[in-house]
Amino acid sequence: MSLKLKALLKSPWVFHLSTGSCNNCDIEILDCLTPRFDIERFGMLLAPSIKHADVLLITGSCNRQSVVRLKRLYEQAPKPCLVVAIGECSLSRGMFIHSYNCPLPLDKIIPVDVYIPGCPPKPEAIIAGVVKLIEKIKKK
Amino acid sequence: MGRTIVPIGPYHPLQEEPEFFTLTVEGETVVDIDVQLGYNHRGIEKLSESKSFDQTTFLVERICGICSTSHPFACTRAVEDIIPVEVPERAKYIRTIIAEGERIHSHLLWLGLAGHFLGYNTVYMWAWKLREEILDVMEILSGNRNNYAMFKPGGVRRDIKTEDITGVIEKIDSIVPTLEMLKKAVIDDPVLHARTKGIGILSKEEAINFSALGPTARASGVARDVRKDSPYGAYDKIGWKMIVTQNGDVFDKAVVRILETFESIKIIKYCLLNLPAGEIDLKLKNIPAGEGIGHIEAPRGETFHYIRSDGTNRPVRHKVRAPTFMNLPTYKATVVGETISDATIILAAIDPCYCCTERMAVRTTKGKKLYNGEELVKLSQAKTEKLRKKMGY
Amino acid sequence: MTREEVLNDIKERFAEEIIEVLDKSARRVYIEIKPSAITKVAGYIFGDLKARFNIASGIDARYHMEILYHFTIEDINLLISLRVKLPKPKLEIDSLAPLFEAANWIEREMYELLGIHFRGHPDLRRLLLPEAWPEGVHPLRGDYKEWDKSAIRDRGV
Numbered sequence: 027m028s029l030k031l032k033a034l035l036k037s038p039w040v041f042h043l044s045t046g047s048c049n050n051c052d053i054e055i056l057d058c059l060t061p062r063f064d065i066e067r068f069g070m071l072l073a074p075s076i077k078h079a080d081v082l083l084i085t086g087s088c089n090r091q092s093v094v095r096l097k098r099l100y101e102q103a104p105k106p107c108l109v110v111a112i113g114e115c116s117l118s119r120g121m122f123i124h125s126y127n128c129p130l131p132l133d134k135i136i137p138v139d140v141y142i143p144g145c146p147p148k149p150e151a152i153i154a155g156v157v158k159l160i161e162k163i164k165k166k
Numbered sequence: 167m168g169r170t171i172v173p174i175g176p177y178h179p180l181q182e183e184p185e186f187f188t189l190t191v192e193g194e195t196v197v198d199i200d201v202q203l204g205y206n207h208r209g210i211e212k213l214s215e216s217k218s219f220d221q222t223t224f225l226v227e228r229i230c231g232i233c234s235t236s237h238p239f240a241c242t243r244a245v246e247d248i249i250p251v252e253v254p255e256r257a258k259y260i261r262t263i264i265a266e267g268e269r270i271h272s273h274l275l276w277l278g279l280a281g282h283f284l285g286y287n288t289v290y291m292w293a294w295k296l297r298e299e300i301l302d303v304m305e306i307l308s309g310n311r312n313n314y315a316m317f318k319p320g321g322v323r324r325d326i327k328t329e330d331i332t333g334v335i336e337k338i339d340s341i342v343p344t345l346e347m348l349k350k351a352v353i354d355d356p357v358l359h360a361r362t363k364g365i366g367i368l369s370k371e372e373a374i375n376f377s378a379l380g381p382t383a384r385a386s387g388v389a390r391d392v393r394k395d396s397p398y399g400a401y402d403k404i405g406w407k408m409i410v411t412q413n414g415d416v417f418d419k420a421v422v423r424i425l426e427t428f429e430s431i432k433i434i435k436y437c438l439l440n441l442p443a444g445e446i447d448l449k450l451k452n453i454p455a456g457e458g459i460g461h462i463e464a465p466r467g468e469t470f471h472y473i474r475s476d477g478t479n480r481p482v483r484h485k486v487r488a489p490t491f492m493n494l495p496t497y498k499a500t501v502v503g504e505t506i507s508d509a510t511i512i513l514a515a516i517d518p519c520y521c522c523t524e525r526m527a528v529r530t531t532k533g534k535k536l537y538n539g540e541e542l543v544k545l546s547q548a549k550t551e552k553l554r555k556k557m558g559y
Numbered sequence: 560m561t562r563e564e565v566l567n568d569i570k571e572r573f574a575e576e577i578i579e580v581l582d583k584s585a586r587r588v589y590i591e592i593k594p595s596a597i598t599k600v601a602g603y604i605f606g607d608l609k610a611r612f613n614i615a616s617g618i619d620a621r622y623h624m625e626i627l628y629h630f631t632i633e634d635i636n637l638l639i640s641l642r643v644k645l646p647k648p649k650l651e652i653d654s655l656a657p658l659f660e661a662a663n664w665i666e667r668e669m670y671e672l673l674g675i676h677f678r679g680h681p682d683l684r685r686l687l688l689p690e691a692w693p694e695g696v697h698p699l700r701g702d703y704k705e706w707d708k709s710a711i712r713d714r715g716v
Contacts, residue, residue, distance in 0.1 A: 044183055046206045050231025050312050052183065053275065060278075060294035076177075091204045091689035092184055095176055118714050121225060124216065125209040126698045127688070129710035146231065146312060207687040211672075212698055250584060377612045377661035390611070395633040396586060459587060459629065459638060461613065472616045472627065485616035487665075492614075495664055 031106055034080045035160050037069025038108070041079030045096050046128065047086030050146040051113035055083055063149045070156070081108045081156070087115040087122040088132050100136045108159060111138045112152060114145045169197065172506065174513070176205050187513065194505045199497055214484035219245055219453050222481065223317050226471075229486065231312055232275060235268040236464030237486065238317035240471040243398060243460030245319040248453055248475055255400075255442045257321040262399040263437045264308065264316050265462070266430040271300040272465035273423045273430075277348070280420065284361070284511065292348065299341050303334050321447030331438050338431055345431075347543065349424050355550055356557045362417040366500040366512035369414060376496045379489045380467025381422040386414035392463040399462075404436050416512060453479070464489055562635050565608060569639075573600055589627075591642040597628070598653045600641060604630050605659055610639065612661040617673040619701045624650050624675060645675065654680035672699040 044052050058065045059072060073079040076099050088096065100107070114120035116132045132138060140162070142155035170191050176184040184205035190198035210229055214222050222245075226237035239261060246253065253261075274297040281289025301311045307326055308314035316322050352358060368378065373386040383390045391408045393401040409425045411418040455477035461470045467489030474483045501509050560568070566588065570577060576596035581589040592600050604610045613629035628641040645652060654677035655662035666677045667686040674697040677683060685692075696706055 043177060044206075046184075046208055048228045048231045048234075049183055050228075050234070053231055053312070057294065057298075060298070061291050062295060062298045086206075087208060089205070089207055089689075090691060091207070092176070094689075094691075095184070095205075099177065121228065122208050122213065123714065124712060125213055126703070126705070127207050127209045129707050131711065131715075134711065145228070148311065204685075204687045204689055209698060212703075247584075247587070374611075375660050377659070390633060395631070396636045396638075457589075459640070461631075461638075468613070470613050470629070472614075472629070474618060483616070483618045485614070487614040491664060492661060495660060498660075 028106070031163055031166075034106065034108075035163060037071070038080045038156070038160070039071050039073040039078055040081045040083050040110075040156075041073050041076050041103075042083045043076075043085070043096065043099060045084060045086035045092040045116070045132075046089035047113065047115055051085035051115075054146045054149050054152060055085070055112065058149045058152055063153060065153060065156075076103050079103060079107070081110060081159075083110050083112055084116050084132060084138075085112045087119045087125070087128040088130060088135060089125075089127045090129065091127075093130070093135060096135065108139045108163070109136060110140045110142065110155060110159060112142045112155075113147060114143060117141050117143055120145065168192075174510070176202075189501075189506065189509060191506050194507075196501050196504055196506055196509050199501050199509075201494060201497070211484055211486055214481060214486075216480065218479045219319055219475075219481065222484065223319070224315065226486065227313050227315065230488065232272045233268070233464050233466070233469065233488065234313045235265050235317070236462060236469045237471070237488075238315075239265055240460040240462045240464075240469045241473070241484075241486075242317045242319045243462060244458045244471040244473040245450075245453060245460070245475075247458030247460055248456045248473065249450070250458070251320065251448060251450070253321050253448060254445045256325075256444045257446045259400045259437045259441050260322045260326055260446065261317065262401065262404075263326070263434050264304075264314055264322075265399065266433045266437075267300060267304050267307070268314075269430045269465045270427050270434075271297050271304070273427045274300065276423060276465075277352075277420075292344075296341050296344055296348075299337060303337050306330055306334055306337075318447070319453070320450035321445070323447075325446050326438075326441065331441070335435060335438055338434060342428075342431065345427060349428075351547075351550075352420060352424060354554070356554045357550075359417065360557070362415065362420070362511070363413075364415055365508050366416045366504060367414045368496055368500050372496065372499040373414065376499065377492050378467070378496050379492050380463065380465070381419055381426065382467065382493045382496065384408070384410045385418040385422045387412040392461055392468050396461070400437055401433075404433055406433055453477075466490060467493060560608075560635070562637055565632065565635065565637065569600075569604070572603065576600060586636055587638050587640070589640045589642055591644070594643040594645055594652050597641070597643055598655065598658065601628055601630075601655050602658050604632075604639060604641075608632055609634075612655075612659060613638070615655075615662065615665050615669065617669045617675060617699070619673060619699065620644075621701070623647055624673065626652065626669070626675070628655070650675045651678060652676075653678050654683075656680050656682075671697070673697050674700065 042055050111117055111132050119128050119131055122128045140155055140159040142152055144151055172189040172191055175186040186202040188200045189196050214225055217225055223238040223241055226241045227234045229237050274293045278290040278293030305311050308316050316324055368386045370387045373383045373388045389410045394408050406429045409422045411422055453475050455475055457474040459472050461468050470487040472485040473481045476482045500512050576592045579591040610630040610632045613631055615626055615628045618625040624645045626643050630639045654666055656666055666680055669675050670683055671685045671688050
């Protein structure tokens, strides 16, 4: 494992990006920060800018307007950058697969490391997903 | 003076959702504002035409995560308006309980985010902690934290078990004292008064001109609430107050929301205690050709659905109008003329308070004093009292 | 005014413009009017009868485009829907946005999603669709066909 990745895993800062979601996954991500779940205990912090982030949490069904911004943000992110797709919409677009405004699934646009299914996934599931991501990287 | 354009968004740390605001400023004063939407557009109205009437409720549930009851509620009422039928009494009560539970957690969520926007992250933590209790209640009643999937044309999908009711009421009662404290903290806090009173005023005339809805309109003295004007569900059988304030500023909008939370608690408790027995579903088979309208009061205002059917099992046209569609343009009236620092508050709307998490214990450096949550709240209240005296309140 | 008085008042005042009144139920009335009279009738209902503008909804029927303007008079709990039918292919109607701000956004939405042109709208541009969306393609029309050849519509399994 590279030194960069090793340092990153100590306290992964996350940036949350909604690409046309119903807001539910975004709320559950924020919920992870609040007292009951409190992922700051593990060193995870919501970064205000993509330039400070190590992990990109992506929700939503990638509609045409936000895809342009999504690509731009991914380019700006310092590498290595890990991508987590949260919720059914960003996994396969769910019931929005035939929508005229959602042409492509997320993993056809940028590489994705971990998928967390659910509509919306519970905060416990999100935390478990991030833990699995860390384990996966450690094994590399 | 030269004009500068300040972009906010689309991905801004303040906003949880992507939205793109362009503020035109002269010095510090905002002279124009424009909003560019489309970052969340998924073409749901078109998709709905390919779903059967049973499936549309699941689709509209996913329009908005926080309004995941309001949209199915309005949608099922629109379908019922086509026939037209009235749903069984028990279903009406269950629908009301779910809708009001959503109102509480939505208002608490807003309260927390408003605090977050102002930099009072303690409020955010406090309100969202309370919100978890309500989500637990919803999980007991419906099986999920959000996206309850309780509604179907002609009734509800799940019944409320009698043995659950006492536990639910206990749980709801347990959040009231904390909520009372939050209310006092917000309504009496002098710092908050200084920050939010007289800012972002939406006059009564403007509220009518923009057809503003929900708490936004009610804070401006427009007594407008679908639950009172056109009663549906069990609202006409319950005694509850419509909260209306007169000033239309950010502070009043916060007050309306907080007081409404208490009304919702009252409504839920009444419904649970007086839940009538009987069927919960009409088992509708065919939807005839025709058109129907369903409108209900969501936490943010009136949600409006128009459905046209041609006699098949799918809608020909399904028009959805969420409350924010009417409320968002009012920013044109409220932000223009304010300073840019206030613009963010008005855009985000605010509602902070001070407190600290209950389970925290602090050891001061001098001495060996150990504070628990309650003592910290008391300390904080004492400080506010001092501030209030200093500022002459 | 009671419900009957309001309806009779509208019927008398706009006898020339009204094509059909459908009194559907106690809370719902559908009134079909001539497209040329929309500003007059809507202005009267919003201004004089103190109704609230709910929303407008455009519907693509086979031979014409229908627009329904929904108004609620809260005191008497009545929802009035004004129906206009625009013959294809000339889809033009007077804008209501100069009369009241509430109509501003929905007319922009109908302009892009259905391709109806609103005469006299102060700011008729796109509201929801992205910049890259092709001109003249209106997704809510009945004859909409997928134009994007790169779109993937299967789940890949």
